[in-house]
Amino acid sequence: MSTKCKHSYRLRFLVTSIITTAVVAIWIVVLVTAQQPSDPLTGNWVVRTPNNDGTFRTTYLNLKQEGARITGTIRVTQFFYHITESTGGLDGFTLTGSMMDGKSERKVQYEGKLVGEELHVSTRRRPTDKPTEMVAVRAPAGEGALPPRNPLPALHKVQDNGLARTPPMGWNSWNKFASRVDDATVRSIADAMATNGMKEAGYIYINIDDTWEGSRDAQGNIQTNKKFPDMKALADYVHGKGLKLGIYSSPGPNTCAGYEGSYGHEEQDARTYAAWGIDYLKYDWCGARTLYTDEEMPALYQIMGDALLKTKRPIVYSLCQYGRLDVWKWGADVGGNLWRTTGDIRDAWDSMSRIGFNQNELADWAKPGHWNDPDMLEVGNGSMTEIEYKTHMSLWSMLAAPLLAGNDLRSMNPEILAILTNKEVIAVDQDKDGSQGKQIWKSGDQEIWSRPLSGGAKAIAFFNRATEPAKITVRWADIGIKGEKRLRDFWLHENVRWPGPEYSLTIPGHGVVMFRVS
Ligand code: GLA
Numbered sequence: 470m471s472t473k474c475k476h477s478y479r480l481r482f483l484v485t486s487i488i489t490t491a492v493v494a495i496w497i498v499v500l501v502t503a504q505q506p507s508d509p510l511t512g513n514w515v516v517r518t519p520n521n522d523g524t525f526r527t528t529y530l531n532l533k534q535e536g537a538r539i540t541g542t543i544r545v546t547q548f549f550y551h552i553t554e555s556t557g558g559l560d561g562f563t564l565t566g567s568m569m570d571g572k573s574e575r576k577v578q579y580e581g582k583l584v585g586e587e588l589h590v591s592t593r594r595r596p597t598d599k600p601t602e603m604v605a606v607r608a609p610a611g612e613g614a615l616p617p618r619n620p621l622p623a624l625h626k627v628q629d630n631g632l633a634r635t636p637p638m639g640w641n642s643w644n645k646f647a648s649r650v651d652d653a654t655v656r657s658i659a660d661a662m663a664t665n666g667m668k669e670a671g672y673i674y675i676n677i678d679d680t681w682e683g684s685r686d687a688q689g690n691i692q693t694n695k696k697f698p699d700m701k702a703l704a705d706y707v708h709g710k711g712l713k714l715g716i717y718s719s720p721g722p723n724t725c726a727g728y729e730g731s732y733g734h735e736e737q738d739a740r741t742y743a744a745w746g747i748d749y750l751k752y753d754w755c756g757a758r759t760l761y762t763d764e765e766m767p768a769l770y771q772i773m774g775d776a777l778l779k780t781k782r783p784i785v786y787s788l789c790q791y792g793r794l795d796v797w798k799w800g801a802d803v804g805g806n807l808w809r810t811t812g813d814i815r816d817a818w819d820s821m822s823r824i825g826f827n828q829n830e831l832a833d834w835a836k837p838g839h840w841n842d843p844d845m846l847e848v849g850n851g852s853m854t855e856i857e858y859k860t861h862m863s864l865w866s867m868l869a870a871p872l873l874a875g876n877d878l879r880s881m882n883p884e885i886l887a888i889l890t891n892k893e894v895i896a897v898d899q900d901k902d903g904s905q906g907k908q909i910w911k912s913g914d915q916e917i918w919s920r921p922l923s924g925g926a927k928a929i930a931f932f933n934r935a936t937e938p939a940k941i942t943v944r945w946a947d948i949g950i951k952g953e954k955r956l957r958d959f960w961l962h963e964n965v966r967w968p969g970p971e972y973s974l975t976i977p978g979h980g981v982v983m984f985r986v987s
Contacts, residue, residue: 508534509559514588514605515613520648523695524683526727529613530564530579530590530605539564542615543577546727547719549615549759550577559583571763571793581605616722618760619733621768627775627804632785634837635899636871637749637807639674639715640667641845644816644875648680648726651696652703655714661878663710670890671899674749674785675707676715676873682728691729691738704746715749715785716742720769721756730756736776743780750777754790763794767803774804787842787871797834797841807840807871814844816852818979822934825864826916828905835869835905842871849876849885858888859960860932860981866898867906867918867930867983893959894983897928906930909948915941915976917948926987928959933976942973950986957985 516528532541532552539555543566550566557563559582566577580600581590586607591600640658642650659675662668683694693700700716707714718738719730731738731752742750752773754766761769770788777784788800788808800808810831811824824843831841846865848858865872874889881889897920906920906928914935920928929948933939945951956965960983976982 508536509583510534510539510562510588513608513610513612515608516590516603516605518603520680520694522648522651522680522683524728527613528590528603528605529608530588531613542566543579544613544615544759545577547721547723547725547756547758548575548577550575568759570758615759616733621761621765622772624767624771624802626802627771628778629801629838630778630783630786630804630806632783632838633806633840635901635903636840636869637674637785637787638671638872638895638899639676639713639749639874640672640878641676641678641715641751641873641875643678644814644845644847645850645877647678650677650680652698655703656706658878659707659710659712663712665878665886666890667874667878667886668711670892671895672872672874672889674713674715674873676717676749676751678717678751679724679726679753680728681716682718682724684729685734689734689737691731691734691741694728700745700747708746713748714746715751715787716745716747717751717753719753719755719757720773721754721759721761723756723759725753725755731773732757732760735772736779739773739776739780739784742777742784743782747782747784749785749787751787751789754793766790766794766796767799770800770803770805778804789842797831800834801836801839806838807842809842809844811843814847816847816850818853818857821847821853821857821861822979825861825868826908826932826934828868828870829908832868832905832907835903837901837903840869840871840903841905843868845871845873845875846889847875848888849874849881854979855884855888856977856980858885860979862888862891862894863930863959863981863983864918864932866894867920867928869898869900869903869905869920872898891959893957893962893985897922897959897983897985900928910943912941915939917943919949922985924987926985928983929986930981930983931974931976932981933978936978938975938977938980940973940975942971944971946970954986957987959983959985 510532511534514530517525528545530543532539541552543550550568552564553567554565561582564579568575579590579592588605591602593600681697683692704714721730722732723730777786785806786804788805791812792810796808814820828843835841900922902923904921906918908916909919910917916932918930953967958965
């Protein structure tokens with residue numbers, strides 16, 4: 470072989486080797502990149518926090534990462550957000566989620582970073598709050614997805630169930646116990662109510678609020694969680710005390726505390742409640758806001774109204790959607806016996822008085838079988854004074870409001886029990902004509918409310934919303950009372966001598982003086 474020939478052979482060999490090496494290298498790069506995606510945040514992530522009753526509070530972050538941009542959704546308890554903003558990268562990113570809740574926008578923010586196979590995230594309710602730290606792991610695609618929207622029925626008038634001819638009276642677990650309510654607590658509350666004079670005063674319903682729910686069985690039947698081993702046995706126990714048992718659910722997929730709602734299982738759940746022996750249902754909008762607008766509320770409430778009627782068991786139907794869409798105008802048409810008119814009450818003068826004194830406009834919507842519900846009582850929960858609790862009880866009775874005690878009936882002091890069982894005040898609340906009282910006079914922080922009672926009598930309440938005692942003087946004629954009357958003071962439990970055409974009285978700060986005028 471000539472030298473020239475040898476050289477060209479070597480050159481060809483070299484070029485081929487370089488090309489082969491380059492191709493192999495490119496393949497390796499391609500393979501390695503495919504195994505280690507440049508968008509490792511993409512996927513369905515879940516945080517499961519145990520609720521200590523066998524259920525979990527879940528947060529699903531369904532993320533799609535394209536370089537520095539993250540889109541997707543966040544589903545947590547009753548909320549479902551679309552991610553609208555994202556900043557940062559793998560070792561530190563921030564997501565902002567947004568959803569419409571009725572007419573207002575609700576936002577949430579998560580900070581996070583990828584740590585090995587885990588997504589470490591934190592969120593806070595308000596910017597000043599301590600962040601809640603969570604660890605998310607990968608979940609199968611589709612798990613935790615929001616169910617599709619079911620079509621809504623045409624509206625019709627649901628037949629009156631004939632219940633709650635006077636405002637319901639009883640107890641509800643939420644204000645005091647929230648998620649701590651369990652079978653033993655309910656039984657002991659029933660024991661207390663049956664023996665401490667409350668039952669005798671008219672308190673009948675023992676209502677379990679949110680957090681009793683477990684998951685559904687293979688047939689879709691709702692089950693209780695570990696806190697309530699046997700709901701039927703509990704109902705039997707409560708009935709054995711001459712009392713009735715209430716329960717709670719939502720027209721949405723989740724309740725407000727993130728438990729299983731009745732969405733898509735309305736008739737089945739109503740049948741289950743009836744089979745357990747349930748006598749009262751509070752139906753709370755909550756997770757329905759992820760699928761439906763406020764305007765669609767009546768149809769969703771109607772589904773359960775119909776379902777309850779179909780069971781043939783008398784079950785009081787309590788609508789809870791915080792007074793949106795002027796519920797007082799349609800609550801009775803969907804079968805409601807009562808409807809919440811406001812957001813949640815707190816055990817505080819500001820909350821209670823703001824809610825209570827704001828009900829004036831709604832008076833005409835209340836009638837036997839169908840009541841405005843300014844939320845449950847906070848009497849005895851400890852953050853208001855006895856004077857303020859008397860005002861709370863008096864105002865709720867003037868409003869023909871449901872009287873659902875919200876305190877621990879097993880350990881209240883005699884003063885609180887006396888407030889809750891003031892029979893003369895309760896008689897106003899339970900007046901069979903069912904006309905709600907109205908504000909008839911106001912001067913600064915002092916207000917007079919009047920409620921017509923059956924047989925032509927009236928309840929008159931003098932309220933002082935100021936912190937200091939206030940003296941007021943009124944002419945009876947100016948507040949619609951003509952001629953000499955009999956006056957009965959409901960809190961002093963004594964008859965008061967007719968003072969003549971004018972009356973002066975001093976009302977303690979945040980206090981009330983309440984009379985029957987006949
Ligand atoms: C809502 C209701 C409350 C209570 C909670 C339970 O906030 O308004 O009365 O039922 O849900 O999660």
